[in-house]
Amino acid sequence: MIIQTKNYSFVRNKLLNKEEIALLDVREEDPHAQEHPLFAANLPLSRIEIDAYAKLPKKTVPIVTLDDGEGFAQLAAERLIQLGYSDVSVFEGGVKAWKAAGGEVFKDVNVPSKSFGELVESKRHTPSLSAQEVKQLIDTKEDVVVVDVRRFDEYNTMSIPTGISVPGAELVLRLPELAPNPQTKVIVNCAGRTRSIIGTQSLINAGIPNEVHALRNGTIGWTLAGQALDKGQSRKFQEVSEATKSDAANRARSVADRAGVKRADLSDVQTWKSQIDRTTYFFDTRTPEEYEAGHLPGFRSVPGGQLVQETEMVAPVRGARIVLVDPSGGGVRANMPASWLAQMAWDVYVLDGFSSSHLTEKGAWKPSLPTLPTIASADAITVSNWLKNDSNTIAIDFSTHANYVKGHIPGSWFALRSQLADALKNIPEVDRYVISSSPSELSYFAAEELQTLTNAEVLVLEGGNLAWTNAGLALEKGPSHLASPPLDRYKRPYEGTNVDPAAMQAYLDWEFGLVEQLGKDGTHHFWVL
Structure with missing residues (x-):
């Protein structure tokens, strides 16, 4: 299929004119995070069919797919056109061409938000305290409340001692009852810098009477100071009174x-x-x-x-x-x-x-999906019996690497759909492959693709990995059979409890440089209240 191409000036003009554009980096998250344009959103080729309708709700939106010469951009464009999108192009020459044209490239993920957070601090001089200063406040039993504005699962993994989980948007609503005395000092923390800066500045912008500071450099700064983090905490915000809600x-x-x-x-x-x-x-x-x-x-x-x-x-x-x-x-x-x-x-x-x-709908959000390919399927008990008794059956799991490590069908192989041909070289040849994933719908698209690469029978596990556990079948944990490298997840230097201090410091140094990069890029239109 011949796809039209677009160049740097086209994308830049769209951004400068505030016109709609979806610049999609269709590589896996790790290569995306190594370098990409500021507003290149990561939508991996592996997941286009299950993510496109939710993320790209208008079929006529101008879409430009981007890779770095791997050929993913062409494939992604073809799939988007098959899904009904009418204005799809490939960025000619990939990331190398973007840089050659003078375009700025950024490392890491969520870069627009992180660079904006640094801009806020540079303009508003958002107050902060060092890890040592905060520890002294806690150790000397000062009147202080520490609020952790990350997701609860991040807080639960590691947190500042005495910290309470209050995810960012809850702060202005919940803080008045967590610190009812206006003399109470408030410390806002995240893992690095952005969410604590935005959280602290939110409370200041809202006119909360307490003295508020960000924990400078978050849990990274705390760790680099040689101070111990708590693990497994579950302190959460509580409901507030109607009077508090009204004032907030x-x-x-x-x-x-x-x-x-x-x-x-x-x-x-x-x-x-x-x-x-x-x-x-x-x-x-x-x-x-x-x-x-x-x-x-x-x-x-x-x-x-x-x-x-x-x-x-x-x-x-x-x-x-x-x-x-x-x-x-x-x-x-x-x-x-x-x-x-x-x-x-x-x-x-x-x-x-x-x-x-x-409020007439209940339950979890369900994305709109295209019609699933017609693929033969088998239930969890049948698949379990095959895997136990038939050496010519292998299960392949197309979940994220993080989910695969948390739990997968015993003996199943982890594979990335974008690397499928290479992955297949690492998986033993058998007569039957059973495809599973979370979400289960992804299995159908992966299986359809696999069918073009093998003469073996290819089936999907009905209901995916969730159906396996619902059937009372045991899962295996850990990275036991990796047919693909775990490129789908960029290793964040602020996640988990076993991170190299040098990587933490390098991350902080990178954040400090974002304001200068924003100036070089020039397409953002950010401003600070």
């Missing part, structure tokens, strides 16, 4: 108004859902538990703190419209994230004028 709502609305956040109602939502010439994302910014108890149709669950931190993961179309809603927090968890998205130059709205009666 007024504070958050004031910040949103100052940032230029726009307002929308349900009639706008209906209009925008059917609009064919504009991309609109609809996000519910509460906790997943609240969302599942009842939410507005068509809204995706994306907690507000993570939305600000990982915007391009759920909204890869730069220049799109974003609509946020917080039905049970007085709007706080929509208005505060919206204030930051507005400063990051998104066209952002908060939904008003609805009632609890409009």
